[in-house]
Amino acid sequence: MATHTFGTVAPANATLTAWVEKIRALAAPDRVFWVDGSVGEKEFLLAEAVAQGVLTKLNQDKLPGCYYHRSNPNDVARVEQCTFICTPAKDQAGPTNNWAAPREMYEKLYAMLKGAMAGRTMYVVPYLMGPPGSPLTKVGVEITDSIYVVLNMRIMSRMGKIALEQLGASDDFNRGVHSVLDCHPDRRFIAHFPQDNAIISVGSGYGGNVLLGKKCLALRVGSYLGREQGWMAEHMLILCVESPAGEKTYVAAAFPSSCGKTNFAMLIPPAAFPGWKITTIGDDIAWMKPGADGKLYAINPEAGYFGVAPGTNRKSNPNAMDTIARDTIYTNVALTPDGGVWWEGHDDPPPAGLLDWKGQPWTPESGEKAAHPNSRFTAPMQNNPALAAEANDPQGVPLSAIIFGGRRATTMPLIFQSFNWIHGVYLGATMGSEMTAAAAGTIGQVRRDPMAMLPFCGYNMGDYLNHWLGIRRDLTDPPRIFHVNWFRKDASDKFLWPGFGENFRVLKWVIDRTRGRARASETQIGWMPRYSEFDWTGMDYAREQFQQCMRIDAAEWQRELISQTELFLTLHDRLPKELIFQRELLISRL
Ligand code: OXD
Numbered sequence: 001m002a003t004h005t006f007g008t009v010a011p012a013n014a015t016l017t018a019w020v021e022k023i024r025a026l027a028a029p030d031r032v033f034w035v036d037g038s039v040g041e042k043e044f045l046l047a048e049a050v051a052q053g054v055l056t057k058l059n060q061d062k063l064p065g066c067y068y069h070r071s072n073p074n075d076v077a078r079v080e081q082c083t084f085i086c087t088p089a090k091d092q093a094g095p096t097n098n099w100a101a102p103r104e105m106y107e108k109l110y111a112m113l114k115g116a117m118a119g120r121t122m123y124v125v126p127y128l129m130g131p132p133g134s135p136l137t138k139v140g141v142e143i144t145d146s147i148y149v150v151l152n153m154r155i156m157s158r159m160g161k162i163a164l165e166q167l168g169a170s171d172d173f174n175r176g177v178h179s180v181l182d183c184h185p186d187r188r189f190i191a192h193f194p195q196d197n198a199i200i201s202v203g204s205g206y207g208g209n210v211l212l213g214k215k216c217l218a219l220r221v222g223s224y225l226g227r228e229q230g231w232m233a234e235h236m237l238i239l240c241v242e243s244p245a246g247e248k249t250y251v252a253a254a255f256p257s258s259c260g261k262t263n264f265a266m267l268i269p270p271a272a273f274p275g276w277k278i279t280t281i282g283d284d285i286a287w288m289k290p291g292a293d294g295k296l297y298a299i300n301p302e303a304g305y306f307g308v309a310p311g312t313n314r315k316s317n318p319n320a321m322d323t324i325a326r327d328t329i330y331t332n333v334a335l336t337p338d339g340g341v342w343w344e345g346h347d348d349p350p351p352a353g354l355l356d357w358k359g360q361p362w363t364p365e366s367g368e369k370a371a372h373p374n375s376r377f378t379a380p381m382q383n384n385p386a387l388a389a390e391a392n393d394p395q396g397v398p399l400s401a402i403i404f405g406g407r408r409a410t411t412m413p414l415i416f417q418s419f420n421w422i423h424g425v426y427l428g429a430t431m432g433s434e435m436t437a438a439a440a441g442t443i444g445q446v447r448r449d450p451m452a453m454l455p456f457c458g459y460n461m462g463d464y465l466n467h468w469l470g471i472r473r474d475l476t477d478p479p480r481i482f483h484v485n486w487f488r489k490d491a492s493d494k495f496l497w498p499g500f501g502e503n504f505r506v507l508k509w510v511i512d513r514t515r516g517r518a519r520a521s522e523t524q525i526g527w528m529p530r531y532s533e534f535d536w537t538g539m540d541y542a543r544e545q546f547q548q549c550m551r552i553d554a555a556e557w558q559r560e561l562i563s564q565t566e567l568f569l570t571l572h573d574r575l576p577k578e579l580i581f582q583r584e585l586l587i588s589r590l
């Protein structure tokens with residue numbers, strides 16, 4: 001290979017170089033590669049990844065700049081049982097997290113990292129979570145022995161020189177160390193040390209476990225830092241709804257993994273609403289802080305989308321299809337014979353000669369999925385035709401509404417609004433959802449997932465809920481809080497609501513509520529729209545169907561309250577009393 005100078009320039013920051021030297025001495029790589037984020041470097045790394053067989057170049061006529069990766073089949077999702085919050089005291093991590101004492105975990109993982117990078121390159125990836133210059137933005141540095149991680153981090157964060165510039169001579173950066181080791185499930189740990197602003201991840205190459213800026217820093221460590229510093233790190237999309245008159249309203253929404261945040265963030269209003277536009281600020285994570293004007297401001301710390309491929313198509317998400325048509329890394333989807341990609345729920349029928357996500361020939365008769373259900377695309381947000389200009393605004397956007405939602409076949413109506421902030425926090429805290437493929441576990445079972453943060457809260461969940469209540473004190477104009485469920489089914493197991501673009505009608509009612517323009521009826525569970533209060537232009541949806549979708553079923557709610565008990569018991573010693581009162585009030589209303 002021709003000689004090159006990529007990766008050879010170490011930064012001037014002495015704290016950073018000393019820490020990198022410490023990890024180098026431990027992991028003993030053949031060489032250290034300082035990533036600068038330049039285009040030339042990207043081309044070099046892509047060529048290297050292809051030469052190593054880590055990436056396959058896809059058909060560049062069909063998918064320019066796109067590459068394909070197959071993971072180890074044992075390493076396809078987040079692993080909550082291997083994810084640890086390492087705080088000095090166990091109750092700082094709380095009952096919903098795995099805990100280990102920091103010293104023990106450091107010792108164990110440093111022992112695993114000893115000599116682990118021999119024969120490999122150790123990449124040093126400085127990155128920003130957040131737009132440059134934002135008061136909320138954080139600097140992280142990820143050390144990794146995976147070129148796949150470097151290339152994904154390049155899409156998901158603002159990486160390289162830009163981060164070093166923001167860091168300057170400061171020692172305030174998240175220290176992340178990642179090594180794939182031998183990718184064995186028994187040697188897989190994703191460990192967070194919130195008090196040290198540090199992360200160590202070993203034994204996995206899966207995005208959610210190893211792109212350390214995302215779940216590890218932006219959510220787990222971020223949520224801890226947020227409580228210390230008076231802000232919030234949330235598992236939320238952020239979007240902007242723009243009316244034909246140019247009025248903009250900003251909304252954040254928390255749904256558990258694989259429940260349609262990306263689709264909702266990129267929604268296209270139905271044709272019957274000309275002039276209405278939705279633009280995307282973020283599809284997975286929001287960092288939020290009260291502003292001087294008493295509103296809650298949000299930024300998206302990420303720069304790309306790490307989205308679930310199956311089910312993504314021209315109907316469910318045209319903007320995503322355009323976004324992933326170039327400069328995208330596909331992981332564990334199926335490969336077509338002409339160097340294209342395919343997954344279940346793709347617009348095209350499966351072509352002959354498909355190779356599945358494990359590289360095996362696949363036909364519809366194979367009896368298995370061609371793409372892994374948690375197969376992913378990693379795509380730059382700049383590709384999104386509906387990207388909001390505000391996605392790069394260091395000030396963030398003022399939120400008018402927060403929406404909570406889960407995947408629920410029963411009980412939860414299409415939409416309702418909380419009576420107030422505390423009631424809204426109760427709705428978020430008691431959120432439930434049927435489990436999906438984004439995490440290893442039992443698919444379909446309903447689990448309580450407060451604010452969709454159960455796998456991502458970096459401290460005691462009871463304290464986290466208290467933090468939510470406390471933030472209200474800094475807000476004179478808080479976002480209104482809503483709950484949605486796109487997934488309610490009828491007795492014959494059919495979805496009651498068509499979803500997709502029609503979700504705009506729900507969103508429009510939300511917007512109109514926040515602006516005092518829409519009416520609602522008071523019910524036992526919150527404020528609900530009547531059929532006549534929805535805008536049905538261009539849609540044929542019967543009043544009876546709507547009523548079924550909005551039904552409050554006493555027996556279902558009784559089961560719901562009983563199933564919430566488990567969470568309340570788990571969190572009992574730190575559960576805010578306000579939430580206990582909310583539950584009592586709900587019981588008496590029902
Ligand atoms: C994700 C997840 O990848 O939540 O965003 O698992």
Ligand code: MN
Pocket residue numbers: 235256257258284
């Ligand atoms: Mn997510």
